[in-house]
Amino acid sequence: MKYYGGIEAGGTKMICAVMNEDGVLAERFECPTTTPEETMPKLIHFFNSYTIESLGIGCFGPIDVHKSSSTYGHILQTPKKAWRNFDFLGSFQKAFSVETVFTTDVNAAAYGEMISGTATNNRNFLYITIGTGIGVGVIINREIYHGFTHPEAGHLLIRKHADDHFSGSCPNHHDCLEGLASGPAIEARFKKKAFDLYEDDPFWTIEAYYLAQAVYNYALTVSPECVIFGGGVSKQRQLLPLIQKELEQLNMGYIALPDHKSFLRH
Amino acid sequence: MKYYGGIEAGGTKMICAVMNEDGVLAERFECPTTTPEETMPKLIHFFNSYTIESLGIGCFGPIDVHKSSSTYGHILQTPKKAWRNFDFLGSFQKAFSVETVFTTDVNAAAYGEMISGTATNNRNFLYITIGTGIGVGVIINREIYHGFTHPEAGHLLIRKHADDHFSGSCPNHHDCLEGLASGPAIEARFKKKAFDLYEDDPFWTIEAYYLAQAVYNYALTVSPECVIFGGGVSKQRQLLPLIQKELEQLNMGYIALPDHKSFLRH
Numbered sequence A, B: 001m002k003y004y005g006g007i008e009a010g011g012t013k014m015i016c017a018v019m020n021e022d023g024v025l026a027e028r029f030e031c032p033t034t035t036p037e038e039t040m041p042k043l044i045h046f047f048n049s050y051t052i053e054s055l056g057i058g059c060f061g062p063i064d065v066h067k068s069s070s071t072y073g074h075i076l077q078t079p080k081k082a083w084r085n086f087d088f089l090g091s092f093q094k095a096f097s098v099e100t101v102f103t104t105d106v107n108a109a110a111y112g113e114m115i116s117g118t119a120t121n122n123r124n125f126l127y128i129t130i131g132t133g134i135g136v137g138v139i140i141n142r143e144i145y146h147g148f149t150h151p152e153a154g155h156l157l158i159r160k161h162a163d164d165h166f167s168g169s170c171p172n173h174h175d176c177l178e179g180l181a182s183g184p185a186i187e188a189r190f191k192k193k194a195f196d197l198y199e200d201d202p203f204w205t206i207e208a209y210y211l212a213q214a215v216y217n218y219a220l221t222v223s224p225e226c227v228i229f230g231g232g233v234s235k236q237r238q239l240l241p242l243i244q245k246e247l248e249q250l251n252m253g254y255i256a257l258p259d260h261k262s263f264l265r266h
Helices: A036-048 A088-095 A105-116 A179-180 A181-190 A202-220 A239-251 B034-048 B088-095 B105-116 B176-182 B183-190 B203-222 B239-251
Strands: A003-009 A014-018 A023-030 A050-059 A099-103 A125-130 A134-139 A226-230 B003-009 B013-020 B025-032 B054-059 B100-103 B125-130 B135-139 B224-232
Touching: A003 A105, A003 B239, A014 A036, A036 A088, A050 A088, A050 A125, A050 B034, A088 A099, A105 A125, A105 A134, A105 A226, A125 A202, A125 B025, A134 A179, A134 A202, A134 A226, A134 A239, A134 B025, A179 A181, A179 A202, A181 A202, A202 A239, A202 B203, A239 B183, B003 B105, B013 B034, B025 B034, B034 B088, B054 B088, B088 B100, B100 B105, B105 B125, B105 B135, B105 B224, B135 B176, B135 B203, B176 B203, B183 B203, B203 B239
Parallel strands: A003 A050, A050 A099, A125 A226, B003 B054, B054 B100, B125 B224
Antiparallel strands: A003 A014, A014 A023, A125 A134, B003 B013, B013 B025, B125 B135
């Protein structure tokens, strides 16, 4: 039996999994993301129980995804200082001589949606996760897209809602999309989790206005067939119809958007 | 000798050209864009003097660029009513049985920059023209990119500058990028052409703020290696350094942008 390894390296926790050649999950391991010294040996120990054929890594960013670069596989200017400039991929390559793929956590999620999720029939689409941060994975022509570095579209600069007096929580941009619409941004306004706001709280219209602006600017720039929502905040089922409504108001009939039932997805 | 035809179909004028197999311009023809009834016979008449091998068309948008669509080659919801739903490509296909390529005017310009312009070494980049309108062509993996429809990134939603009291000239979005930063938007503010403003007019800082926001949001979304500026307004040589400065202020060191000398180009 052949085995394949996968890692979702998040800023809060690491999730590792081994899948067998039939595509069945063999084992799963989770641990908090503390420091490389503490965390990395645990991950390597987990994979050591298997002879894996390959290892796919989706990592929190910004990261260096360019194979020709001298810092390929490193984590770059993350606010998580212990991980800054850490050679994440290299640590696994030293431990295992297997084929590796290294991309952003959201690109890995987008790829997963294409292989066996809600976007199996799509060529060009986005995956957006709204949780601790906001991340966007981009699939172009059924391949993970990177470009010069890699998309960081969760930090899009958007317009403030007139009724919103929060100054924003992004350490770099303050009131970018992540600074206004991520989980911590909501929590900073209400001193409680997004999860604990009522479904009909008027804030959801503001949140939808921010996400609709982002989706609209993405649509104008890369014209995706669909945008798939993931992450804690987007578990709010009332959000997607609100975003759809705001989106139509922003568009004013200008561009042809995909049918609303298929455009915004969970 | 073999000949190849090309058309830049603009909202104001049509430019046709025939090139020979050595890549030398054989002949060029220009006429105003009035109505299909009046304009189309002139274009067809021009190409009739040659036995062309193929015809490449870059057309003002929005247009249908998807070969599998029943309205492939048509002009769509343009504000120029006479051309709305007009089968532009089909009119040429009826007249000439040659291979055709049909894309947006800005995609054609972007492609030209890749073949023999300033982006011959680039894989992923944007071409932005700032003139009567603002259009953006997108090259991904050295191919013209369309997506679900095609990019319309000249209409990006951006933040208004605090010192700007103009309400915007876009008939659909009012104060989108095109509505705030295109030639007609500048003219509407000052009752004179952008060309006639002094080089050190404080307005150029506002214009740069708008363009920098757009470039930054493009960079966050598709991470291009460069952005090439074309069109009348970008002939203002003072603009690019101002955009660069605004761009750095917006980024706050967050994403790695290409070296500033190669990132923004004329």
